[in-house]
Structures are given as structure tokens and as C-alpha cells.
Amino acid sequence: MALVFNNVTVPQSGNVIYNGTSLSAVKMGATEVWKRQKTVYPGAPVANTQNLGYGPYFTVTNNGSDIKVDAFGGTERGWGRVIHGPFSSAGYSKLYFSALRAYITNAFSKVSVSLGDINGNWVQRLIYHDTGESLGGYDVTFGSGDLFTINSANANYYLILEVDSGATARGLNATIQMNGCYLI
Structure with missing residues (x-):
């Protein structure tokens, strides 16, 4: 406000x-x-993008104010992460997103948002969902009313957006779309 x-x-x-x-x-x-408040995204650049699955089944779209990270389940597994930062949480204890949508339409798939390091090692998971054997059905939007407490304040972090879609011939996906991340 x-x-x-x-x-x-x-x-x-x-x-x-x-x-x-x-x-x-x-x-x-x-x-x-x-x-x-301090703006993490837009602001903190993409420091690293890691395609950990089959190349064509992981995509990132970033126009500077909106980023979409998507993994498709095809004949192989789609899996990857985008790492923003670094940024310092010194003087801040909470984090929120103006709008972050995480959704999965595939079995054996995951979405997560974490604070971590440049290599993708997470220090604190903020959002995590794993469908297991069930066929997706996860679709949640987080907004400014959803506050996440930072466990280790006064640290240097990277914001990690990770998607993992299981291999199916149906091309279903795991997606994270974000257009603002702030420290307060």
C-alpha cells in the first residue's frame, strides 16, 4: 500500500x-x-536456465515483466528450472507474488518455487506440488495476499522456478507463470 x-x-x-x-x-x-518492499522480479535477471530433461520438452518465455516456465510430457521427460538473482533479503522477512500460477495437467509431474543458490540447490521451498500417479488437476494462483516467511533473513538468494513433467505420449504439461515477486 x-x-x-x-x-x-x-x-x-x-x-x-x-x-x-x-x-x-x-x-x-x-x-x-x-x-x-523490494522488487525481485522484474528486476533480478535470469542468472541460469537449466534444461534437465529432454530438450524440446522444456521452454521458457520471458518478456521482462512476465515469465512462463513450461515442461511438456512427450515421449521423454520435460524438466527444467529458471534461476533469478542474486538478491539480498537483508532487512526483509517475507516474500509475495503479485500473480504466480502453478498448474499441472500430467501424472508423475512436479512444480516448485524455492529460494536457493545459483546451481539450483534449494535452501527453502516456498511452493511444491507433486501429482504422483494421479493425472494432474493441480491449478493454484498465488497473489499479494499469500505471504511466505523467509526462514533465513539477511541472506543472498536466487529465486528458483522449477517444472517437471512426466513422460507420456499425450503432451501434457507442468507450468509456472509469474509476473511479480517482492520482498517486504
């Missing part, structure tokens, strides 16, 4: 300075009325 003070609007990405100190939050009494 933006802060309006003396007809000046301060967005969450802006700064509030009081007595020479940059504040991370502003309270009116006991009620928080503004909290600084």
Missing part, C-alpha cells in the same frame, strides 16, 4: 526518511500504514 503524506504519495518501492534514517515501515499508533 502506498503512503500519502501532505498530498505526496510514497509507493512501497520508495523511501521514507525520518531524522536521517531510512524506515522500513511506518505506523500510525499500533497500525502499520506503510511497509517498504
